[in-house]
Amino acid sequence: MSGSTPRASAQGRAKLILFLTIFSAMLGLSILFPIIGPLGRELGLSETQTAWFSTGYSLMQFVFSPIWGTRSERLGRKPVLLMGLTGFALSFGLFGMLADLGLHGVLTGVPLFVLLVAARVLGGMLSSATLPTAQAMMADLSAAGDRAAGMGLIGAAFGLGVVFGPGLGALLSGLGLTAPVYFSAGLGLLTALVAARVLPETRLAEQDRSVGADRRTLLARPGIGLFLALSAVTTLASVGMEQTIGFFVQDTLHLTPAGAARAVGGMLAVFGVVAALVQGGAIRPLAKKVPPTPLLALGLLVMGTGMLLLAGMGAFWPITLALAVIGVGSAILSPSLSAALSLSVGTDEQGTVAGLNSSALALGRMTGPLIGTGLYQHVGHSAPYLLSGSVLGAALVWTLVARPKVTLPEPVPVR
Numbered sequence: 001m002s003g004s005t006p007r008a009s010a011q012g013r014a015k016l017i018l019f020l021t022i023f024s025a026m027l028g029l030s031i032l033f034p035i036i037g038p039l040g041r042e043l044g045l046s047e048t049q050t051a052w053f054s055t056g057y058s059l060m061q062f063v064f065s066p067i068w069g070t071r072s073e074r075l076g077r078k079p080v081l082l083m084g085l086t087g088f089a090l091s092f093g094l095f096g097m098l099a100d101l102g103l104h105g106v107l108t109g110v111p112l113f114v115l116l117v118a119a120r121v122l123g124g125m126l127s128s129a130t131l132p133t134a135q136a137m138m139a140d141l142s143a144a145g146d147r148a149a150g151m152g153l154i155g156a157a158f159g160l161g162v163v164f165g166p167g168l169g170a171l172l173s174g175l176g177l178t179a180p181v182y183f184s185a186g187l188g189l190l191t192a193l194v195a196a197r198v199l200p201e202t203r204l205a206e207q208d209r210s211v212g213a214d215r216r217t218l219l220a221r222p223g224i225g226l227f228l229a230l231s232a233v234t235t236l237a238s239v240g241m242e243q244t245i246g247f248f249v250q251d252t253l254h255l256t257p258a259g260a261a262r263a264v265g266g267m268l269a270v271f272g273v274v275a276a277l278v279q280g281g282a283i284r285p286l287a288k289k290v291p292p293t294p295l296l297a298l299g300l301l302v303m304g305t306g307m308l309l310l311a312g313m314g315a316f317w318p319i320t321l322a323l324a325v326i327g328v329g330s331a332i333l334s335p336s337l338s339a340a341l342s343l344s345v346g347t348d349e350q351g352t353v354a355g356l357n358s359s360a361l362a363l364g365r366m367t368g369p370l371i372g373t374g375l376y377q378h379v380g381h382s383a384p385y386l387l388s389g390s391v392l393g394a395a396l397v398w399t400l401v402a403r404p405k406v407t408l409p410e411p412v413p414v415r
Helices: 004-030 033-042 047-075 077-103 109-127 130-141 144-175 179-198 215-219 224-253 257-287 292-311 316-343 347-378 383-402
Strands: none
Touching: 004 077, 004 130, 004 144, 004 179, 033 047, 033 144, 033 224, 033 257, 047 077, 047 109, 047 130, 047 224, 047 347, 077 109, 077 130, 077 179, 130 144, 130 316, 130 347, 144 179, 144 257, 144 316, 215 224, 215 347, 224 257, 224 292, 224 316, 224 347, 224 383, 257 316, 292 316, 292 383, 316 347, 347 383
């Protein structure tokens, strides 16, 4: 009994440090949300070309996330996480410098486009280590009965990053459209330095690092394929919205690029506040009592409804309201999917399944921007959101029919 309290306290501190690390990383990423669309137009790029910034980044995450997840089983979590944070910082700095060259006319046309995408590809290769390793670290620090709550904590870190990131990006855009990019690079580097100093290793040296699940074996297990498919589909819908919302707001409200960046920043801040409140508040105690499958169905229903609402909105506050509904749905879905996958595998398979999940998320991030911007540019301004709502509705039906079973273990009593 005497050793249980110090150990619990140490785990609590480690979770807090991990929370702050993920918050900082997500803040640095979400700062760019309101300025990517206006920046692409200022560089003379089309909506579809701008989408390749996200697609190239996500393609590399799709390929490399499972690799880094498995590597963290063997090399330890901390070095892999630090490599991801450092790669994030360096690639954002390179992207900012190239964009500045484009804004000043030094680089134009195809060479500018190719180099910008190359910078994002490099970032995707390296930063893809961050999320699966963070999820595996949280699983290491959480008892099985608290796994969903732990994943909810990571979700809250993401949500809070989205709360402050777009607003900060909109504010920094007043200094120039590349100012948020450089801020993200500096924040990523600072986060890596702090994490290197204070974040503990959760995959202990005495653990057998030669073990690790075969990815094909995991994919064959009941439920895991469905959960990974839901991760990809919900991310496709979410990122398709994020990639087009800047264009949608600018064109619907008839704003300048700078005005659109400020408006989208405020809207996404509301989106993030709602998501963080749900993930950090309601979902954590609920996830301890309700299995993941009913929560997945609820999240799909709410998020799909928000997408369909967004398609019909034409003013600032109605658009913001629709985004808030989407935020509630995504806040329910993200930790529930992570928990369902984590509870479906053993201790030595956490990094591998987290890598597979990150790969599924990257598949959604890779295809979402291309589909969303393609529909926006060639079909209509509401088309991306109508498609997303329909796809989420189909995923809801699939989930209700399949009814994958994930049993919540009995929580270990704290003594």
